[in-house]
Amino acid sequence: MTFTTPLKRLPWLALFTLLLVLVGVGLLTARPGTALAAEASPPIDSAALAKAVVAMEQLDQMRISLASTLEGRTEEPTIETMKEVCKPVGMRAIAIGKENGWQVRQVASKYRNPDHAPAKAQERQVIDLFSRHPEINGLWEPAVAEQGAGLNYYRRINVEPSCLACHGTKASRPAFIKANYPDDKAFDFKVGDLRGMYAVHLPEIQAALAVAAG
Numbered sequence: 660m661t662f663t664t665p666l667k668r669l670p671w672l673a674l675f676t677l678l679l680v681l682v683g684v685g686l687l688t689a690r691p692g693t694a695l696a697a698e699a700s701p702p703i704d705s706a707a708l709a710k711a712v713v714a715m716e717q718l719d720q721m722r723i724s725l726a727s728t729l730e731g732r733t734e735e736p737t738i739e740t741m742k743e744v745c746k747p748v749g750m751r752a753i754a755i756g757k758e759n760g761w762q763v764r765q766v767a768s769k770y771r772n773p774d775h776a777p778a779k780a781q782e783r784q785v786i787d788l789f790s791r792h793p794e795i796n797g798l799w800e801p802a803v804a805e806q807g808a809g810l811n812y813y814r815r816i817n818v819e820p821s822c823l824a825c826h827g828t829k830a831s832r833p834a835f836i837k838a839n840y841p842d843d844k845a846f847d848f849k850v851g852d853l854r855g856m857y858a859v860h861l862p863e864i865q866a867a868l869a870v871a872a873g
């Protein structure tokens with residue numbers, strides 16, 4: 660009789676083990692499920708948000724390093740040297756938008772290229788905020804109704820000493836600027852002034868997929 664007791668216990672042990680396994684499987688399957696649901700709930704994944712911030716830092720650095728190549732030059736910038744500064748920055752902004760499915764613009768109240776005039780109430784409000792708060796470098800806003808679902812990232816652009824060759828006093832602007840931008844407003848800046856901002860619209864992923872699917 661003594662040896663039957665362990666044998667009798669066996670089915671219970673087996674059942675208990677099976678229960679443990681089932682609970683374990685349940686936990687394993689439930690965990691990734693909840694994690695996936697939590698990851699899927701934000702409209703835009705955090706990697707895209709970080710990528711937009713980094714892309715605008717790199718774009719701004721591109722302009723600063725291009726403008727610094729003009730420093731120390733005694734000759735007046737020409738249409739050729741202009742091609743080396745703000746025009747390629749504008750083209751790169753558009754290319755970054757195309758590569759990532761975002762819309763990237765430069766916006767300025769005192770603009771040189773009229774395409775860069777503020778186009779929305781939100782853009783005007785953020786420019787106003789940046790001009791009143793020099794300590795704010797960038798910020799996120801929900802997309803406005805006409806853009807559909809998504810987020811907007813704004814990043815300030817400050818005036819550096821190297822910008823004054825073309826954005827300094829009205830009279831000192833290079834001749835090609837006076838000739839090519841008759842409605843130019845982008846002069847009379849001082850070092851440290853707010854020059855404008857980069858505006859990035861990231862559409863909500865689900866909305867973007869729906870548009871792509873037609």
Ligand code: HEC
Nearest residue numbers: 726736741744745749765767770771772775822825845855
């Ligand atoms: C060689 C001349 C030149 C220099 C130097 C220069 N810019 Fe520009 N900038 C221009 C021209 C020309 C445009 C208009 C480009 C276009 O048609 O898109 C412009 C446009 C811009 C714009 C887009 C908004 C607008 O007004 O159309 C910003 C922002 C800007 N410049 C900022 C800067 C900053 C900041 C610096 C210094 C780091 C700088 N620029 C240096 C010539 C220059």
